[in-house]
Amino acid sequence: MSETLSTGAQASGTEMGPILPDDRRSRTGVPGGPSVVALGGGYGLSASLRAARRYAGEVTGIVSVADDGGSSGRLRQAFGIPAPGDLRRCLVAVAAEGNVWAEAFEHRFDGAELDGHPVGNIILAGLTETLGSFGAAIDECLRLLGSVGRVVPATVEPVILKAVFRDPESPGGHNTVEGEVEVGRTSNLMSIAVVPDNPTVPDEALDAIARADQLILGPGSLFTSVLAVLAVPSIRDAVREAKGQRVYVANLSEQHPETTGFDVADHIGALRSHGVEVDTVLVDPDGLPLGDVRGHKIVTHPLAGAYRLHDPGLLAVALQLVAAR
Secondary structure (H helix, E strand, O other): OEEEOOOOHHHHOOOOOOOOOHHHOEOOEOOOOOEEEEEEOHHHHHHHHHHHOOOOOEEEEEEOOOOOOHHHHHHHHHHOOOOOHHHHHHHHHOOOOOOHHHHHHHOEOOOHHHOOOEHHHHHHHHHHHHHOOHHHHHHHHHHHOOOOOEEEEOOOOOOEEEEEEEOOOOHHHEEEEEOHHHHHOOOOEEEEEEEOOOOOOOHHHHHHHHHOOEEEEOOOOHHHHHHHHHOOHHHHHHHHHOOOEEEEEOOOOOOOOOOOOOOHHHHHHHHHHOOOOOOEEEEOOOOOOOOOOOOOOEEEOOOEOHHHOEOHHHHHHHHHHHHOO
């Protein structure tokens, strides 16, 4: 089943409530809007949060903390904290418009011992030591940023990604690789898991999923962002049992080598093989080829902005229209 969304009268909010600019929204979201939970990591999740805050009454981001590269990897190793980088991006995505801390959080040091570290990562690490918990550090950052939503780590403790990939030269025809950076450099991926295999999930994350009217999966790196969250057993089970609408936002292009050769059907298949069925798949008309998507609800809407990245404004219109159906 495939359909193309119209962006006429409905997009202006006449039936579903308005998509409001930031200066007209309350700190708690759009009055009467749905409760929206977005899951994943990286730029894709931050784009979904920027989109959701335009029409949602309540917004929650559930963020993978498995990154082991760059500044996040260095801080994980030094302080034993979950990876802060994707959380920082999401904190900024739900920050109040014009908040000076949002700009500061994204400032990246250049040179000396802090070379490559964004200010927000350092603040998260420092607040964790000062306040005694990573969760308390996030809450304090949300306060500093004047947040219009919530951001929650997918797991309380740091986790390691472990992937299985096809390898004709190995016994059984497959092999394994560990660590988000190495997984992202691997092709022919088959499945992803986390180590430890059943990490503790914040109650806030599970409660938000259970109460959500809409769950947004993607866009973003399929294995190292979207499935990195769904590989956490408690989150996967909560998403599978949720009463809210499950929407997968398909990527605009392949991500080499992680999803080389993947079409939209392959993405849906990967979600299914990891225990999650989606209700609607949102695709850009000039994005990935569909493949065999028979039996799935495919909704087409322009989503691409500058540099062929998902535009939060276009994504907000599409997601709100999908939520109303």
